[in-house]
Amino acid sequence: MAIDVERSGAIAVVTVNRPEALNAIDVEHAAELRDRLEELAADEAVRAVILTGAGEKAFVAGADIKYMHGLGVLEARRWGELGHRVGALLETMPKPTVAAVNGFALGGGCELALACDLRLASTSAKLGQPEVNLGIFPGWGGTQRLARATSLAYAKELVFTGRMVGAEEALARGLVNAVHEAPELMTKALELCDTLAAKGPLALAYAKEAMNLALQGDHAESLETEARLFAMLFATADQKEGMAAFVEKREPRFRGS
């Protein structure tokens, strides 16, 4: 399979499996990734999704340059839309998405990681947007999300120079949330997702929806959305359960209803 999906309880691990090309993504892989993510987004039994790459060398070394080489304008437009759909799924599906960046995350690979809610990197990870070296620029959301994750000036530096950065620099600049030794990366990602999967899924979904508005749009309207989503949680059994569990000094059992 081009894209592997493994379940570990309520957690789904999605692996881009093309190590011979450092998990570079061509149209087949992108379409399959989109299809698998659509299924996971709709599956209420899945509480968190991890995205990673097969092998020890790469997360995703970018969009497939050999595939892109011959594209015309209309094909490039469709290719961009496919990448945007994959990014939108990672960014907006109603459950947390975590990138386990286990090596090169370049170009479209870095953009996929940026579309995830959280990013964990191995000490050997290398991230960057080297598209300018190919005569293009980041087109899967990188011109927007890199600046939101870090700062506009830092994002411009990385996009304009195409410089690759190591895990420690990525951590210092807010590009990743944490760095772990390579053999521990997946264990740490699963531990994090176990923690997330134990929370109220509706609370997480609504928090994600509200927080995705934090760096865009009208602030007052976003606060109104926050107020609406917050109030809606009081119609859920999970809110009753969470607060009852606190009062009764026990662990809550959230059901997503």
Ligand code: DAK
């Ligand atoms: N595409 C295709 N093949 C790739 C690849 C890529 N991005 N990255 C690596 N490979 C392949 C290599 O070609 C090689 O395969 P063979 O030629 O041996 O068959 C194999 O993976 C191993 O790579 P290397 O031999 O190069 O391995 P090294 O350790 O020496 O170097 C490297 C690792 C990651 C530094 C190097 O492979 C490299 O520089 N790769 C390219 C990285 C890169 O430039 N990534 C950005 C690609 S551009 C769009 C939206 C988005 C995008 C485009 C359009 N629209 C809106 C339309 C996104 C663009 C990109 O991602």
